[in-house]
Amino acid sequence: MDLTWIIIGIVALVVIIFFYYYNRFSVLSNRIDGSLSQIDVQLKRRADLIPNLVESVKGYVKHEKSVITEVTNARKALMGAKGIEGKVKADGILESALGRLFAIAEAYPDLKANTTFIELQKELSTTEDRVAYARQHYNDSILEYNTLCTTLLGKFFAGIYGRVKKEYLKIAESEKKNVKVEF
Amino acid sequence: MPEKIDFSDQISSNKWKSFFLIAIIFAVFVLFGYVVSMTFAPELFFMIMIFAIIISLFYVWLGFYNSGKIAIASVGAKEASRQHHKEYYNLIEGLTIASGLPMPKLYVMNSPQINAFASGRNPENAVVCVTTGALEKLDKRELEGVLAHELSHVANYDIRYMTVATVMVGMIAIASEIFLRSLWFGGGGDKENKNMIFIVIGIVLAILAPIVVQLVQLAISRKREYAADASGVKFTRYPHGLIGALKKIKNENQPEKKISKVVAPLFFSNPFKNLGSTHPPIEERIKILEKM
Numbered sequence: 298m299d300l301t302w303i304i305i306g307i308v309a310l311v312v313i314i315f316f317y318y319y320n321r322f323s324v325l326s327n328r329i330d331g332s333l334s335q336i337d338v339q340l341k342r343r344a345d346l347i348p349n350l351v352e353s354v355k356g357y358v359k360h361e362k363s364v365i366t367e368v369t370n371a372r373k374a375l376m377g378a379k380g381i382e383g384k385v386k387a388d389g390i391l392e393s394a395l396g397r398l399f400a401i402a403e404a405y406p407d408l409k410a411n412t413t414f415i416e417l418q419k420e421l422s423t424t425e426d427r428v429a430y431a432r433q434h435y436n437d438s439i440l441e442y443n444t445l446c447t448t449l450l451g452k453f454f455a456g457i458y459g460r461v462k463k464e465y466l467k468i469a470e471s472e473k474k475n476v477k478v479e480f
Numbered sequence: 481m482p483e484k485i486d487f488s489d490q491i492s493s494n495k496w497k498s499f500f501l502i503a504i505i506f507a508v509f510v511l512f513g514y515v516v517s518m519t520f521a522p523e524l525f526f527m528i529m530i531f532a533i534i535i536s537l538f539y540v541w542l543g544f545y546n547s548g549k550i551a552i553a554s555v556g557a558k559e560a561s562r563q564h565h566k567e568y569y570n571l572i573e574g575l576t577i578a579s580g581l582p583m584p585k586l587y588v589m590n591s592p593q594i595n596a597f598a599s600g601r602n603p604e605n606a607v608v609c610v611t612t613g614a615l616e617k618l619d620k621r622e623l624e625g626v627l628a629h630e631l632s633h634v635a636n637y638d639i640r641y642m643t644v645a646t647v648m649v650g651m652i653a654i655a656s657e658i659f660l661r662s663l664w665f666g667g668g669g670d671k672e673n674k675n676m677i678f679i680v681i682g683i684v685l686a687i688l689a690p691i692v693v694q695l696v697q698l699a700i701s702r703k704r705e706y707a708a709d710a711s712g713v714k715f716t717r718y719p720h721g722l723i724g725a726l727k728k729i730k731n732e733n734q735p736e737k738k739i740s741k742v743v744a745p746l747f748f749s750n751p752f753k754n755l756g757s758t759h760p761p762i763e764e765r766i767k768i769l770e771k772m
Binding site: 328331332335339423426427430431433434437438 | 570573574575577578579580714715717
């Protein structure tokens with residue numbers, strides 16, 4: 298009689314553990330998907346801001362068309378980029394083109410005083426922060442997921458449920474020099 | 481940091497502590513009912529006990545589901561408008577992306593002090609409040625550091641425990657005051673010793689209850705602040721924002737007069753310079769952050 302209860306208890310415990318790991322894996326992998334789409338949303342918002350910026354700059358910066366074309370092309374590349382790695386890389390190129398454009402803008406006091414331009418500049422830097430945040434959250438989520446995949450029991454269940462370790466989002470070489478991380 | 485903090489452990493420990501605290505407070509309330517009925521009307525014992533249980537359930541429920549609102553109301557904060565506080569909204573939105581938290585409700589309280597707090601029973605019902613002083617005196621990165629610290633309290637479920645503790649401490653304090661007063665006004669003329677004993681127990685309880693709860697709260701509050709500093713930096717990856725804010729607080733803050741002492745542990749920095757030790761010393765926090 299007692300033995301039956303012990304066996305029932307053990308079976309119940311095993312079932313609970315199975316459920317727990319199944320849910321844990323699915324929660325963590327949903328979080329990764331969510332943060333991935335967040336990166337997409339923020340990159341899209343960024344790309345949407347560029348035409349307005351170009352429009353507001355055009356009238357002032359007449360002699361430096363090349364920078365404007367560079368920004369426009371970088372935006373096009375971002376819109377057409379495939380896969381998250383490609384998009385993030387394209388965003389890096391856009392970021393450095395924008396950096397040059399803003400540097401040139403310093404020489405035009407009228408442009409610098411233009412409220413639309415100031416607004417857009419602020420908005421762009423906000424979205425850039427958010428892209429960085431979204432990528433950070435994506436990598437944090439992957440870290441948590443991978444930890445579960447490689448630690449004891451988790452490793453065992455990863456095999457059963459067919460979960461494999463995921464790749465971190467790498468930072469493109471060109472971007473490495475101006476990240477704000479200061480650890 | 482003296483010991484390693486595991487955040488998922490901290491979350492479940494906060495949930496358990498909140499649960500136990502609520503259970504203790506419930507028990508204390510029921511005990512009050514018991515003492516009151518034994519002191520004043522032993523013949524109505526069952527009536528009073530049922531009444532006490534209903535009232536304590538109601539109080540605990542009220543305190544739990546409205547903890548955020550009660551905290552906001554007690555400091556007289558107003559909801560922040562998106563037009564007037566664009567940067568505040570922008571920073572919080574960025575941080576919610578970094579932390580994966582839902583968007584909290586944002587409030588502003590009128591005070592020249594640099595300060596902030598978060599409250600609510602869970603991340604879905606969280607509120608974040610900053611002072612007008614913080615919005616004016618801190619630059620963007622410093623404000624972001626402070627807000628990240630507050631969002632860490634949200635993410636770690638500190639808000640549940642701390643708000644439950646403060647709101648319920650407030651209620652116990654009020655309840656015990658009422659009990660003491662009713663003893664002075666209505667309790668004279670009893671001859672039996674038994675009643676005297678209950679009066680003494682009642683007084684001791686009335687004095688001890690808030691102190692005990694406050695002590696529990698003080699003991700854990702410091703570690704919480706260090707942990708929130710650390711995970712705030714995990715969100716922003718930029719300790720210097722928070723360091724800058726702490727330095728400004730150290731140099732500029734004058735003791736606050738308007739807010740109740742009960743809600744002090746909720747705040748980013750201690751609003752009262754010399755009251756107890758709800759917060760670790762600012763110098764110590766800066767030192768730890770500089771090592772990150």
